[in-house]
Amino acid sequence: MREIPPLYEESLGAGAVARARPLVCHCLLIETDTDGLVLVETGLGTADLQDPQRSLGADWVAYARPALDPEETALRQVLRLGYAAADVRHIVLTHLHRDHTGGLPDFPHARVHVHPAEYRAVSDPSAAHHRHSLDRFMPAHRSHAPLLTPAPVPEHAEWFGFPGVARPEGLSCELLLVPLPGHSAGHAGVAVRDGDGRWLLHAGDAYMYHGELDARPPLAHPVLEPVQHGAQTDAAARVTTLDRLRSLKRAHADEVTVFSAHDPWEFARLAGR
Structure with a gap:
């Protein structure tokens, strides 16, 4: 996706070279013992590459300038690991906007x-x-009638003080949908335990640039801030979500790693790890 200039890169460590980086669609693939593979987010899909203007929308393609590289799709990366799409x-x-749902048709049997x-x-x-939410959930990404399933919310469920946490059915691994409202009507982060027992929180589009959480005072990115303002459904809720994520990082940095869907510097740091 389009390149954005650097502003705040302390998270890359000393000696990092400041340069523009293309935005990413950060997905996670989780291997489980009993439930097959679990894919968190799908990014752009193979069908998006064949007819991007129809599938993604001409205006969005012109603005985002996606790379449209088939090797970067979740499907191709799953296949390169030796798995099949059916796995x-x-x-x-996290939510149903086009840059998160494009890969759904590549895995039509997945719940x-x-x-x-x-x-x-x-x-x-x-x-x-x-109407707003349905317009953002692209017809090309739901024409195969995906098995869209609302995750149940157990009574009094919370995670590090975040209320209304949902637990997807049919999964034995420790994975939760944590409400992070504001960006979309039901936007949620995905919390999952990693192999070291720490929590990973995929915060989706609750923020788009690590300076929003890490800088003192918070630093928004001039390219991404208008995108966030244009997409949000509830500005006050989004601000509250940001405050709660900042508090989470300050109080529980030794227990939780927080990252967003599109920040390329966070992606480089985590992929390198």
Whole structure:
């Protein structure tokens, strides 16, 4: 996706070369003992590359300037690891915008888990933001009738003080959908334990640039800030979410690694690890 200039790169460590980096669509692939592969986010899919203007929208393609490289799709990366597409039995999404749902048609048999608030926004005509949310969930990404499933919210469920946490059904691994409202009607982060027992929190589009959480005072990116403002459904909720994520990082840095969907510097750091 389009390149953005550097502003704040302390997270890359001393000696890092400041340069523009292309935005990413940060996905996670989780291997489980009993539930097959779990894919968190899908990025752009192979069908998006064949007819991007129809599948993604001409205006979005002109603005985002996606690389459209088939080797970067989740499907090709799963195949390179020696798996088949059918091995991906579950997909967990932070929300249903086009740059997160493009790979859904590549895994048509997977069950797709979202927070119930996001599910209601696209399935219930009486829900607030229904028309807006359905417009953002691209027809090309749902024409195969994906197995969209709202994750149940157990009573009094919370995670590090975040309320309303949902637990996708059919998964034995420790994975949660953590409400991070503001960007979309039911936007949620995906929290999962890594191999070292630490929590990873994929915060989706709750923020787009690490300076928003790490800098003192917080530093927004001039290229990404108008994107965030244009997409948000609730500005006040998004600001509250950012404050809560900052507090989480300060209080629980030894237990939780927080990262966003599109920050290329965070991606470089985590991929290098």
